Amino acid sequence: MNKPALSRESVLDAALALADREGLPAVTVRRLAGEFGVTPMAMYWHFANKDELLAAMGQAVLFELEVQAEASFSELLRGLVTVLRKHPAAVSLVPTQMFATSQGLQVTERALALLAELGFSVGEAANIARTAMDLCVMLVVGEPGREIGMDECEREKHLAGKLAAIRGLSAEQYPHVLAAAEPLTGVGDAEEFYRSSVELFVAGVEARAFALR
Amino acid sequence: MNKPALSRESVLDAALALADREGLPAVTVRRLAGEFGVTPMAMYWHFANKDELLAAMGQAVLFELEVQAEASFSELLRGLVTVLRKHPAAVSLVPTQMFATSQGLQVTERALALLAELGFSVGEAANIARTAMDLCVMLVVGEPGREIGMDECEREKHLAGKLAAIRGLSAEQYPHVLAAAEPLTGVGDAEEFYRSSVELFVAGVEARAFALR
DNA sequence: ACCTGAACACCGTTCAAGT
DNA sequence: ACCTGAACACCGTTCAAGT
Numbered sequence: 001m002n003k004p005a006l007s008r009e010s011v012l013d014a015a016l017a018l019a020d021r022e023g024l025p026a027v028t029v030r031r032l033a034g035e036f037g038v039t040p041m042a043m044y045w046h047f048a049n050k051d052e053l054l055a056a057m058g059q060a061v062l063f064e065l066e067v068q069a070e071a072s073f074s075e076l077l078r079g080l081v082t083v084l085r086k087h088p089a090a091v092s093l094v095p096t097q098m099f100a101t102s103q104g105l106q107v108t109e110r111a112l113a114l115l116a117e118l119g120f121s122v123g124e125a126a127n128i129a130r131t132a133m134d135l136c137v138m139l140v141v142g143e144p145g146r147e148i149g150m151d152e153c154e155r156e157k158h159l160a161g162k163l164a165a166i167r168g169l170s171a172e173q174y175p176h177v178l179a180a181a182e183p184l185t186g187v188g189d190a191e192e193f194y195r196s197s198v199e200l201f202v203a204g205v206e207a208r209a210f211a212l213r
Numbered sequence: 214m215n216k217p218a219l220s221r222e223s224v225l226d227a228a229l230a231l232a233d234r235e236g237l238p239a240v241t242v243r244r245l246a247g248e249f250g251v252t253p254m255a256m257y258w259h260f261a262n263k264d265e266l267l268a269a270m271g272q273a274v275l276f277e278l279e280v281q282a283e284a285s286f287s288e289l290l291r292g293l294v295t296v297l298r299k300h301p302a303a304v305s306l307v308p309t310q311m312f313a314t315s316q317g318l319q320v321t322e323r324a325l326a327l328l329a330e331l332g333f334s335v336g337e338a339a340n341i342a343r344t345a346m347d348l349c350v351m352l353v354v355g356e357p358g359r360e361i362g363m364d365e366c367e368r369e370k371h372l373a374g375k376l377a378a379i380r381g382l383s384a385e386q387y388p389h390v391l392a393a394a395e396p397l398t399g400v401g402d403a404e405e406f407y408r409s410s411v412e413l414f415v416a417g418v419e420a421r422a423f424a425l426r
Numbered sequence: 427a428c429c430t431g432a433a434c435a436c437c438g439t440t441c442a443a444g445t
Numbered sequence: 446a447c448c449t450g451a452a453c454a455c456c457g458t459t460c461a462a463g464t
Contacts, residue, residue, distance in 0.1 A: 006447085006448090028436090028437070028438090029437080029438060029439085030436080030437070030438085038448075038449090039448065039449055039450080040437095040438085040439090041439085041440090041448075041449070041450085042447075042448050042449080044438095044439075044440090045446080045447055045448070046447095049438080049439075050438065050439090095355055099375070099378065099379060099390075099397070100378075105382070105386075105387055105390055108387075108389075108390050108397070109386070109387045109388075109389050109390050112389035112390060112392075112393055113389050116389060122392055122393050122396060123393075123396045123401060124409070125389075125393065126393040126396035126397045127396065127400070127406055127409065127410065128413065129393075129397075130355070130357060130397065131351075131352070131410050131413070134351050134352075134355045135344075135348065135351065137351070138344075138347045138348065138350070138351040139344070139347075142308055142343070142347045144343060162312070165312065165313075166312060169318070173318075173322070174318055174321075174322045175322075176321075176322050176325035176326050176329060176338075177312075177318055177321050177322050177325060179325075179335055180325055180335050180336075180338065180339040180342075183335060183336045183339035183340065184312070184321070184339045184342075184343065187340070188336060193340055196337070196340065197340065197344050199421075200341065200344070200414075200417045200418065200421055201413075201414070201417055202417070203416075203417040203420040203421050203424075204413045204414055204415070204416040204417025204418070204420065205413065205417070206420070207416040207417065207419070207420040208412075208413055208416050211416075219428085219429090241455090241456070241457090242456080242457060242458085243455080243456070243457085251429075251430090252429065252430055252431080253456095253457085253458090254429075254430065254431085254458085254459090255428075255429050255430080257429095257457095257458075257459090258427080258428055258429070259428095262457080262458075263457065263458090
């Protein structure tokens with residue numbers, strides 16, 4: 001439990017780590033101050049207020065993103081997903097910071113360029129690019145069976161409860177839901193889940209582009 | 214400002230209305246109690262705690278959903294979107310309540326049935342159905358230019374600021390972003406945005422199903 | 427069955443003051 | 446430049462008590 005010096009960067013690191021450990025609601029001005037052995041008000045030298053802290057956390061997540069100039073659409077999205085998955089609890093802070101960070105602007109730029117090549121209008125391309133990036137966020141935030149802020153044991157109980165609830169359903173009314181109980185409550189292979197979800201979206205984009213001709 | 218009697222239902226209505234007016238963070242046990250001219254602790258008779266209140270709000274949103282037995286995949290998603298848009302501020306509470314409500318189970322059941330008909334395995338269908346429903350949530354939550362909890366004037370300023378920020382970007386580095394400044398910051402026609410986003414996803418599902426043969 | 431009162435341990439934030 | 450201290454207006458929640 002070594003305490004690095006208080007600075008914008010060290011606070012941001014601590015905030016992301018805390019979020020990943022105990023969930024975003026655990027990220028509190030007072031709590032962070034406590035971790036640094038410092039008064040809550042010390043934070044207000046480094047951040048105007050908590051909103052600025054949260055915004056900076058969203059930007060910090062995006063900071064690790066590397067956008068290849070020649071990346072394909074699915075490479076772009078997979079790269080984004082990979083970065084987002086490193087800080088699952090902070091991912092919900094990312095969408096608002098997309099245009100506030102050079103990495104976010106770079107993915108957007110590349111995505112728009114690819115969509116223009118495919119023949120989409122500026123407006124269509126903008127909508128698709130936005131939706132694509134929000135999709136990545138959503139996949140990570142909503143990854144089945146990855147509710148954060150609980151330890152392994154607690155999570156298992158929670159998951160077992162959800163499974164049991166579905167198992168108790170009427171087989172006449174919800175046959176498919178019952179048959180899909182496990183894959184609905186927990187994701188089997190996370191890599192496969194992300195890969196195929198991204199591919200599905202890209203397939204839609206390509207099908208739509210083809211229909212434009 | 215008439216005060217209906219305090220009850221689970223009336224509290225829920227007030228909570229949804231308050232969320233839509235001022236945003237989800239404004240929904241507070243004490244604030245709601247105040248609206249009913251009652252002590253904060255009175256709430257704890259009707260709800261075990263705030264989490265239960267929020268869960269019930271998510272279910273209440275889903276409550277208005279009507280699932281046609283013969284609905285197509287895109288009809289299903291459009292129906293969901295339509296219901297979600299009625300309470301934009303509470304939409305983020307919906308995903309966890311999908312299997313806790315008969316309406317949520319019905320959309321899921323119908324979606325899984327359609328996906329099975331298209332030839333997807335149980336696991337694939339489950340992933341796609343989940344993603345589809347999360348997509349609907351995400352479209353509403355992330356609708357460009359619809360930041361909630363601010364009045365018309367405030368929203369306009371906020372939007373103008375975002376536009377100005379993009380306009381200040383380097384034209385060499387981000388030509389496509391600059392060209393798409395308006396459609397990226399605000400959605401032109403909301404109906405068109407939702408319709409085409411859903412169609413895009415469905416196109417992906419169909420393209421993928423076709424590839425399975 | 428339904429609500430109140432007092433109390434507790436938390437929040438974010440301001441403002442003046444210290445070094 | 447960077448942090449503290451005291452204070453304010455908020456949170457959710459418990460627990461015993463009232464009607």
